[in-house]
Amino acid sequence: MVETNNRRLPVGIQSFEKIRKEGYLYVDKTDIIWQLANTDKTYNYLSRPRRFGKSVLVDTLESYFLGKKELFEGLKIMEMEKEWVKRPVIRLDMSRAGAEPNTLRSYLNNIFREYEKEYSLVPNSTDSLADRFNAIIVGSYEQTGQQVAILIDEYDSPLQHSWKTPHHEGCTGIYREVFAILKANDKYEKFVFITGITKFTQISLFSVLNNLSNISFEPEYAAICGITKEEVLRDFKPEINKLAEYEGWTFDEAVAQLTAYYDGYHFSRRNMVDVFNPFSLINALADSDLKNYWASSGATSLLPKFVDDMEIKMKNFENCPIDSDTLETSDVTGGGAELFLYQSGYLTIKSYTEGIYMLGIP
Template sequence: MEKAKTVAIGIQDFEELRKGGYFYIDKTSFIKEWWESGDSVTLVTRPRRFGKTLNMSMLDYFFSADHAGRGDLFAGLSIWEEEKYRKLQGTYPVISLSFALVKETNFEYTKMQIYQILTDLYNGHRYLLEGDFLSDNDKEFFRSVGSRMPEYVATMAIHKMSEFLCRYYGKKVIILLDEYDTPMQEAYVYGYWDELVSFTRSLFNSAFKTNPYMERAVMTGITRVSKESIFSDLNNLEVVTVTSDKYATAFGFTEEEVFASLDEYGYSDRKEEVKQWYDGFTFGEHRDIYNPWSVLNFLGKGKIAPYWANTSSNQLAGKLIRQGSRRIKTNFEKLLKGESIKCPIDEQIVYNQLDRSEGAIWSLLLASGYLKVLNDEEKKQAGEKTKYELCLTNGEVKDMFYDIVRGWFDESDGAYNDFVEALLKGDRKAMNVYMNEVALNTFSYFDTGKRVSREEPERFYHGFVLGLIVDLQDGYVVTSNRESGLGKYDVMIEPKDKENDAAFLLEFKVHDPDEEESLEDTVKAAHAQIEGKQYEAALVAKGIPAGHIRKYGFAFEGKKVLIG
């Protein structure tokens, strides 16, 4: 029996992967599907670590005249079965760029990074300066490309290189731009969005729209940044998102491919475990797409772990949920408990709306791979955005979000854990001590950071509830803002062992000086609401005796909390 190939982790260069004889699942059918589509400019969005960079490298090695005669890299793969494509290999000038490493905290550094990428492109083609092939003006422009070039030179650099290569080879160029939106995400996080959008719009317009020297182009990224932001002039753009049927199996592994690999590596008995953790991505109508990064790591190590979730910062996802409104947090509560939500989705991500648009947040989480479409979209009414039923993608993503929620309380981790312990024991004095420490350290962290708002206690306590869900998941069911009795309670903690463990009702109130003289009065008002609205009715209906239900009012005044 032939020995299984070595699983090499992190190789993104197609030649290195093929020459090394490493494990590879054939995705060369993407070359044929893309080429025969005839599309001028294609943008493919997929979550990180889904083979975008490897596929772009594959396109480069297949089409680029720099790799002419390298049919050996494709021998035995599906694309090499047709004579037509064997003759096509290595016959086009190709410009291949990546913005994957452009991760800076301000616009000037970002621009410097992009300038360096363009400078490297020109340095790689300095042979064009030899002889009289270029005019004196062309050579002057060529030599002006560098770290200190004017912005107008930078925005025209790809366009002009396309012209030079087209004239040299007598053939229009193919442009490949990988991870085009990485600088966009950094610009949103660090607050230089408008500056970068202006620069990028000019760069993309000259490269992809007003470029008669371009044959075709492919861009990849995680998100489809809104057309109004940077693609306003690109009416020749074919966008392929996670809800598109096009190229559905070209990025990521199908279940058939994963199960065949598990058989090959002796893990046939672990298929269901792998499916639970790494399956769940849905591209168009094609379900059961697996996360390739995690599958490769599992094949190499034989151990279930959150490989994909740990590959890069999940800072943006955590920030959007942590600072989100009550509705965002209560929806996220449902997701953490394995339930689904129905939300409006607009796949054109408008980053500067993320602070105020719930739909934009869920759209970003879907594009990033944290959520999956559970069912087909609902038919929308005239004027309404499309709604999808969404849930967490798989076990790995759920584990990642558990860690994010726990991280919210890092600064007061000991106090938070002590509070939970005091709550379960019914030690009200200790609860007050520890809760005030937690609130002091984390209140502002849950707010938007722009100003201390009246919503701050609400943001805090809903984040706090998510922490309870994560920490009490083994022995309790935690819910919030649900109907019970004559109204909606704030938090209900229901024991799974109804005979031996107590249940809890928590009501949160912000001190209103017009209504209450002291925090003690606010606590009494919270208790009056619990009793008056008969919140315990849902617990009693489930067979929990009234004597086993503990009721607490939480009164907030600034960062001070009183529990009674």
């Protein structure tokens, strides 16, 4: 029998600290993460499908900016980072903010209250959310003497879920008010990182942060989320052997099956490295079984909002052309079904020729 009992796979775990302290397997992306954290660009946006490791990435960045050097021992970043400066970190998880203006305000109110307590800030009763956000950024900088890292995870969740409802305009109004502060406070900010699935260009962060750099298609970040074939073969040999033994396959046959089920995502035309869906791959190797983990983990309820005819068969989108401007810069509300299907992970880049992407099923 193949021995894998002493190896722990991080099924459903989004905490970098828990992964490292409790001995879960970690696919080392810290060289790419260091590169991102030390870019010349202050404001960065990354779009990836759901359950693709965005929250683990944000959590890893938080640990890095908090100077938790001990969590990174033995990882690639140790050869790159020499100073380990501890900075104030403001982190917002917008997937917890609901889909109505009152739940969005309530979430921001509660999270801002936590940071006000941390930095002994006392807001006036008349202060708006924007005033309080501003005071937290400035106050944390003044108290620590260090520029702030601001991490906003799943920024688009309230906008997605309120789209085509009476609550949408109220939510976007709050976004415009609160997040305009980011641009005004650039001298206090070391790094601003925003993740999401879909891109609402005119009605949220993208309208107030015109200097926001979209790194979603950049070649150096093509594999910052997800797991490459090289990483699969390097880090998961015992689990692949166990799957092969269960199914009566050779090692190479098991790799071929995993590849057929879960590989084939591409996120940059200039770096077409194959990326495995990490949620499905980790679950399959933990269970030693091939199933449709990603699709059955709560296929997005948003499909009907963006894809009019749910009877359309997915095969109709195989070899689907889309121009580069639409794919890379368009608002999801006006880009057509194929844009939403790409951003949400149902389609991926297959090829690129003279300004036209060809999309297809991963």
